[in-house]
Amino acid sequence: MSWWSERPIRFIQTNLREIDLPLDPQAYARLMGEYHADAVLFNLGGIVANYPTKLPFHYANPRILDDLIPHLIEELHRKGIRFVGRFDFSKVNEVIGSRHPEWLYRRLDGQPVTYNGQMHCCLNGDYQQKCSLEILKEALEWYPVDGVFFNMVGYQTTDYSGVYHGICQCENCRQRFGETLPNKEDAEDPVYWRYLRFCQETSKELFHRIRETIRGVRPECAINTYTHEGVDMIRSESNSGLRRPQPEFVYESSLNVRRVYGSWPGLVSSNAVVHFIDFPYRHAGVAPALTARRLAQNFIHGGWMDFYVIGKLDEQPDRACLPRVKELFALHQAVDDWRTGAVGLADVCLVAVDRASPGHNAEELKGLFTLLSEEHVLFDVLEEEALDQPEVENRLARYRLVILPDMAVISPRLAAALDVYVSGGGRLIVTGLSGSLDANGITQTQVGLACLGVDHFERRDQARGTYFEASENDLGVLPDLAGVSWIPMDTPWLACEPNPSAMTCLRAIPVGMFGPPEKCYYLKRGDEPGLIVNPFGEGLSVVVPWQIGTQQFRFPTHAIPRFFHSIIEHVLKLPRSIRFEAPPMVEVSAFTRFADHALLIGLVNLSGQNGRSVHDPLPIRNLRIGISRSFGAVSAQSLSVGELASEPGEDYRWIELPQLELCDMLKIHYLPITEV
Numbered sequence: 001m002s003w004w005s006e007r008p009i010r011f012i013q014t015n016l017r018e019i020d021l022p023l024d025p026q027a028y029a030r031l032m033g034e035y036h037a038d039a040v041l042f043n044l045g046g047i048v049a050n051y052p053t054k055l056p057f058h059y060a061n062p063r064i065l066d067d068l069i070p071h072l073i074e075e076l077h078r079k080g081i082r083f084v085g086r087f088d089f090s091k092v093n094e095v096i097g098s099r100h101p102e103w104l105y106r107r108l109d110g111q112p113v114t115y116n117g118q119m120h121c122c123l124n125g126d127y128q129q130k131c132s133l134e135i136l137k138e139a140l141e142w143y144p145v146d147g148v149f150f151n152m153v154g155y156q157t158t159d160y161s162g163v164y165h166g167i168c169q170c171e172n173c174r175q176r177f178g179e180t181l182p183n184k185e186d187a188e189d190p191v192y193w194r195y196l197r198f199c200q201e202t203s204k205e206l207f208h209r210i211r212e213t214i215r216g217v218r219p220e221c222a223i224n225t226y227t228h229e230g231v232d233m234i235r236s237e238s239n240s241g242l243r244r245p246q247p248e249f250v251y252e253s254s255l256n257v258r259r260v261y262g263s264w265p266g267l268v269s270s271n272a273v274v275h276f277i278d279f280p281y282r283h284a285g286v287a288p289a290l291t292a293r294r295l296a297q298n299f300i301h302g303g304w305m306d307f308y309v310i311g312k313l314d315e316q317p318d319r320a321c322l323p324r325v326k327e328l329f330a331l332h333q334a335v336d337d338w339r340t341g342a343v344g345l346a347d348v349c350l351v352a353v354d355r356a357s358p359g360h361n362a363e364e365l366k367g368l369f370t371l372l373s374e375e376h377v378l379f380d381v382l383e384e385e386a387l388d389q390p391e392v393e394n395r396l397a398r399y400r401l402v403i404l405p406d407m408a409v410i411s412p413r414l415a416a417a418l419d420v421y422v423s424g425g426g427r428l429i430v431t432g433l434s435g436s437l438d439a440n441g442i443t444q445t446q447v448g449l450a451c452l453g454v455d456h457f458e459r460r461d462q463a464r465g466t467y468f469e470a471s472e473n474d475l476g477v478l479p480d481l482a483g484v485s486w487i488p489m490d491t492p493w494l495a496c497e498p499n500p501s502a503m504t505c506l507r508a509i510p511v512g513m514f515g516p517p518e519k520c521y522y523l524k525r526g527d528e529p530g531l532i533v534n535p536f537g538e539g540l541s542v543v544v545p546w547q548i549g550t551q552q553f554r555f556p557t558h559a560i561p562r563f564f565h566s567i568i569e570h571v572l573k574l575p576r577s578i579r580f581e582a583p584p585m586v587e588v589s590a591f592t593r594f595a596d597h598a599l600l601i602g603l604v605n606l607s608g609q610n611g612r613s614v615h616d617p618l619p620i621r622n623l624r625i626g627i628s629r630s631f632g633a634v635s636a637q638s639l640s641v642g643e644l645a646s647e648p649g650e651d652y653r654w655i656e657l658p659q660l661e662l663c664d665m666l667k668i669h670y671l672p673i674t675e676v
């Protein structure tokens with residue numbers, strides 16, 4: 001097994017500036033050891049070479065006195081710490097770039113972009129297509145690096161100030177795309193969607209050549225970047241942004257890690273927890289409690305403990321979070337033995353729709369992610385691309401429920417596989433405008449999924465002031481809506497015509513008067529259902545024809561969680577491998593280790609957030625974790641508390657966890673299934 005895949009690694013990135021050289025290799029390695037790091041990410045080449053390159057198109061750091069790299073790698077290896085070299089080929093020094101205008105990215109007006117002496121390069125120019133490979137070969141032939149990381153891969157359209165420069169219009173892009181390049185990111189333009197596919201395909205093609213080059217020189221070298229194609233580990237970031245609406249998505253780290261493990265077996269997730277606030281404030285940290293929470297989420301979901309600072313770790317102007325980082329890295333080290341061979345345990349598959357797919361709606365995914373997390377459902381996140389495979393039916397068969405969050409374009413292959421899945425006893429929920437567009441983004445009125453029990457539908461625009469109403473009969477099906485007869489419906493939706501086999505609940509109330517108060521009453525009722533349940537073969541499908549995830553993400557209320565809870569508990573009767581008696585702000589994960597019949601259960605305490613402020617969480621007491629009796633659990637221990645008491649229940653054996661601080665991991669031994 002490779003060094004990066006045996007168990008989650010502790011990884012520290014010191015994103016060095018030119019002025020950080022020279023540095024003392026011994027002191028650097030010693031500090032990394034004190035933080036319990038297994039690997040470091042160190043700037044090696046690209047924008048600035050931190051080694052004495054001989055290539056004329058590679059700008060070398062003028063502060064190189066002698067070659068630091070061999071000494072540094074030796075010192076790190078002596079401590080068992082791996083060296084991952086960082087490269088960034090997105091820009092080139094302007095002295096070099098001005099000699100090669102054919103390498104450069106071009107704006108709509110044909111001009112290149114220069115930022116602090118660096119010129120933006122286009123993926124289709126020879127700097128990225130050829131010179132990058134020569135740089136890699138040189139560095140890898142010279143130094144025994146354990147891995148390489150690539151920053152800013154693909155097509156970059158903004159600079160560090162956040163200025164948008166548009167879709168590249170260079171001659172190389174023109175020729176390779178083969179038709180007129182779109183001049184704006186217009187979701188209504190089919191050419192734009194074709195361009196996004198072009199970007200994906202050309203990025204993949206280059207990355208496969210990069211991989212061949214690296215493997216040709218160092219077969220044991222790990223490859224790391226932000227895409228899944230041709231890599232061993234997928235990088236992502238939990239970062240903050242001054243221009244983003246606050247508060248940010250609480251589960252960002254968890255989503256980043258889970259979408260890797262759910263989608264790409266064999267790849268590992270390296271989700272960088274970014275120390276600083278945003279590019280203009282790279283020397284000021286986010287709240288230490290936020291950094292700690294992000295690391296804790298990486299931890300429980302099996303991602304790397306990946307921490308990233310600008311410059312040297314011991315010279316940060318803001319060092320407030322560093323003791324927490326060290327403490328969490330030590331905690332992670334304490335379970336190194338637990339993690340070997342652990343695989344995720346999930347009852348539900350939440351599909352992440354491809355970003356380049358028409359109608360892509362990230363908020364629906366985040367809203368449903370939140371609903372599932374708050375329900376303590378064990379779920380995987382699967383990228384749509386991972387399902388576009390011949391063995392898709394096998395992937396789905398592992399789950400008791402599949403959820404399509406507002407998947408506007410459902411490919412014929414996936415539709416066929418889902419029909420087989422439901423017919424064989426699977427459960428399916430589709431939400432929002434799922435199935436309402438064809439592959440070119442054109443509206444259609446029939447979905448290609450027989451299992452849904454919907455003959456036709458008509459897309460309706462968002463009409464603020466619309467509701468769905470639950471009747472007395474509906475409350476029998478959706479008992480958690482007791483006391484909430486009207487649910488606001490603030491998104492576009494589908495008016496569905498169900499076929500006779502389907503059962504429907506909730507009825508639309510079209511927009512009525514909402515002012516003045518004397519006139520706030522609704523006289524009309526519609527026939528359109530807000531929930532369609534269809535038995536199909538041995539299974540059951542559920543259509544929720546509006547964007548409940550999006551709505552819950554934008555303005556969370558109690559109505560949608562109650563509705564959702566009723567769907568999974570009472571309509572679908574979702575079996576749960578593990579149940580949790582814990583507040584919604586406890587996030588959970590579970591893994592199995594078949595080799596020694598162990599379950600690992602992770603918990604993170606998300607309390608402590610007060611609006612936009614993130615503080616240390618308040619301790620949560622007396623949690624109960626129910627392990628399905630099919631496991632025959634015999635003992636349980638917690639990383640923080642030690643041995644835990646348990647008591648048998650009807651379907652579950654209940655383990656008592658007296659207190660949860662920020663995070664914990666439980667190891668539960670169970671009898672082999674055959675001995676139960």
Ligand SMILES: [Zn+2]
Nearest residue numbers: 122168170173
């Ligand atoms: Zn270009």
